Amino acid sequence: MNSQILQYLKHIHFQGPLTEPTIKLLGQLQTSHLNSIPYENLDVVLKQGISFSIPDIFQKIIIHKRGGNCFELNILFSWLLRELGYSVTNRYAQFWRNFEADTPIEDVPMHQLLLVNYAGQSYISDVGVGALAPCKPVPLIAGHQHREGNELYKIEQDNVNGWMLYEQTKHNWRLLYSFLDDANDAKFAPRLSKQKNKIAMIRTPRGRHTMLNNEFRIYEGQSLTTYTTQNEKEWLQALHRFFHISLE
Incomplete structure (x- = not known):
């Protein structure tokens, strides 16, 4: 195991044994990551510039102990997972929390998430939200409900939005994000939202x-x-x- 992986695992305080890739191990890594590395947009707001290359993100987050936006966080996490033997696809999504359903699609922030394939089943694994969102992998199965403590999520699918992850609120189900089956695999530059607040x-x-x-x-x-x-x-x-x- 190379030194960068060891640095990464130390930074996220991962204590468990590294077995062959399993969903249980993926959940442990995801939770450790979320509890150790924050979502933050300070470079965007302060106009410091952002790089999406693995060496630059590693330097920023692991060496300099910063956080990052969803693209930085999930790009780096996908690198770790691939190094550990997982089959991972980076996917773009539309992030709908706090946006109405009739919002023009170009005004809905872009998001990046990961699809991890294990034993023929795809799972959403996402370390890029920071706020309330699943800490464990979610099977990509229409109608599936996923509970973590007091939080409840569900997966739905239709012909317009594709796959949708909903979160349960006090009054209803609220769409968190959506992505299409034929969505690109996040190889081109993302559209960063115009954020003014830190x-x-x-x-x-x-x-x-x-x-x-x-x-x-x-x-x-x-x-x-x-x-x-x-x-x-x-x-x-x-x-x-x-x-x-x-x-x-």
Whole structure:
């Protein structure tokens, strides 16, 4: 096993044995990744420029201990999975959370997810959402419901949107993202959404941490703590405390 894989596994605090590729191992790797590496868009908002090459993403996320957007995170995770022997396809999707069904498709943010084929069955594996989304692989089977604790998701399929992942809310099922069977395999440059707000999100074993500009929210079980920073120094300290990100 090469040194980069060992660095990656150490960074995501993966403790389990590396067996041959299985869905159980995939779930362990996915959960470890989500609990260790945040979604964040700081390079986009601060206009720092983004590279989608594996060496550059590895340097940013594993060496410099940053997070990334969905493209960076899933591109890097797909590299790890392939190195460990998984069959992986990178797929583009439309990210519908907080968008109405009649929103023009060009206004819906692009998303990247992974399809992992195991024993003839495809599974969605996605480390690029950061907020509430499955932490374990989801079988790509129409009508399948997937529960993780208090969270419930389901897979549907139709002729317009293709495959759809829904999340259950208090009042209804809400579309999280959709993608087509004949979708490209993410080989061309993605269309980055025009984000103006600084965002960071990470899962934790007891909940999740989120940041929107200078407001930090800490969810633990049923409790919520909100922390608003007053200046850049406090913001940088909170960014490091809650997301282990250092911009200095």
